[in-house]
Amino acid sequence: MPIHIPRGWELPDSAATPEHLVLGRRRAMGLGAGLIAGGLAAPALAQAPASGLAAMRNTRYPAERALTPERDATSYNNYYEFGSSKSVAATAQRLPLRPWSIKLEGLVEKPQEIGLDDLLKRVSLEERVLRHRCVEAWAMTVPWTGFAMSELLKIAAPLASAKYVVFETLRDPAIMPGLRQSWYPWPYIEGCTIAEAANEMCFMAVGLYGKPLPPQNGGPLRVLFPWKYGFKSGKSLATIRFTETRPVSFWEKLQSSEYGFWANVNPEVPHPRWSQATERLLGSDERVPTKLFNGYGAFVADLYQGLEKERLFV
Numbered sequence: 001m002p003i004h005i006p007r008g009w010e011l012p013d014s015a016a017t018p019e020h021l022v023l024g025r026r027r028a029m030g031l032g033a034g035l036i037a038g039g040l041a042a043p044a045l046a047q048a049p050a051s052g053l054a055a056m057r058n059t060r061y062p063a064e065r066a067l068t069p070e071r072d073a074t075s076y077n078n079y080y081e082f083g084s085s086k087s088v089a090a091t092a093q094r095l096p097l098r099p100w101s102i103k104l105e106g107l108v109e110k111p112q113e114i115g116l117d118d119l120l121k122r123v124s125l126e127e128r129v130l131r132h133r134c135v136e137a138w139a140m141t142v143p144w145t146g147f148a149m150s151e152l153l154k155i156a157a158p159l160a161s162a163k164y165v166v167f168e169t170l171r172d173p174a175i176m177p178g179l180r181q182s183w184y185p186w187p188y189i190e191g192c193t194i195a196e197a198a199n200e201m202c203f204m205a206v207g208l209y210g211k212p213l214p215p216q217n218g219g220p221l222r223v224l225f226p227w228k229y230g231f232k233s234g235k236s237l238a239t240i241r242f243t244e245t246r247p248v249s250f251w252e253k254l255q256s257s258e259y260g261f262w263a264n265v266n267p268e269v270p271h272p273r274w275s276q277a278t279e280r281l282l283g284s285d286e287r288v289p290t291k292l293f294n295g296y297g298a299f300v301a302d303l304y305q306g307l308e309k310e311r312l313f314v
């Protein structure tokens with residue numbers, strides 16, 4: 001009897017993407033790339049959720065820039081837990097993306113730990129093409145799949161006394177060699193006000209270029225504040241905590257004169273050591289003018305009315 005030994009790229013029928021998702025994806029492709037996670041066979045994606053996910057592109061946020069090549073966005077990263085160079089992608093593959101759960105704690109009606117796949121069943125996924133601006137003056141434009149942070153706020157149910165949201169990255173010394181650099185104030189935490197978290201632009205990403213979010217870009221779950229410098233967008237989140245007092249974030253603890261709480265993008269407020277007037281587009285040598293609030297002022301500028309005395313752009 002002939003024995004069929006499946007090759008690495010062959011999939012059992014059960015792993016194939018269901019037809020309705022493929023067709024849904026084709027429809028979405030007219031608008032952009034949907035996220036189909038279930039049928040992917042590549043080893044790096046084997047930890048993807050078992051069921052397929054499809055996401056339509058939300059065109060409310062026009063990027064007005066060419067997409068950054070995927071290989072640039074996924075090979076030039078800041079992820080200090082895996083090292084302080086930009087070449088952390090290989091080491092970051094040690095991070096298992098499943099099982100994964102997120103603690104919702106602090107000033108909430110009921111603290112809970114929720115499995116990521118359970119969470120994904122309770123939110124609506126969409127794709128957004130967003131500009132991402134690092135404080136180091138490089139930028140990229142990439143398609144993220146995820147859901148609005150406001151949906152997670154409903155699930156977490158913060159108390160009226162909660163004023164801030166703290167995003168804490170996983171801290172696992174067994175897989176993150178950067179944690180041995182004891183002069184850094186681990187774990188990596190970032191924070192925002194409840195109003196910022198409730199803003200429609202605050203996004204929780206679980207995918208990139210229609211695939212599960214790779215570890216080096218903050219998989220399996222990261223927060224995005226597209227109008228702020230990229231360091232606010234904490235990766236591989238393990239805990240989301242609600243507090244009454246303003247958190248002091250990782251970079252602020254290290255050097256508060258250079259990295260503050262608000263960190264909104266502003267071309268006219270230079271970093272103490274370099275100008276923020278222009279930015280280098282990843283994947284090309286092109287430099288383009290930086291935009292106030294990274295071009296998203298129409299959605300977020302109102303958040304800062306009455307706060308003019310704060311260091312809004314550091």
Ligand code: MTE
Pocket residue numbers: 073076077078079080081133134135169188216217218229230231232233234235236
């Ligand atoms: N999150 C964690 N946990 N650790 C980090 O070192 N770097 C930040 C942010 N989130 C960082 C992080 C910085 S400085 C930037 S610019 C972005 O991630 C980079 O995201 P990217 O690698 O997906 O482009």
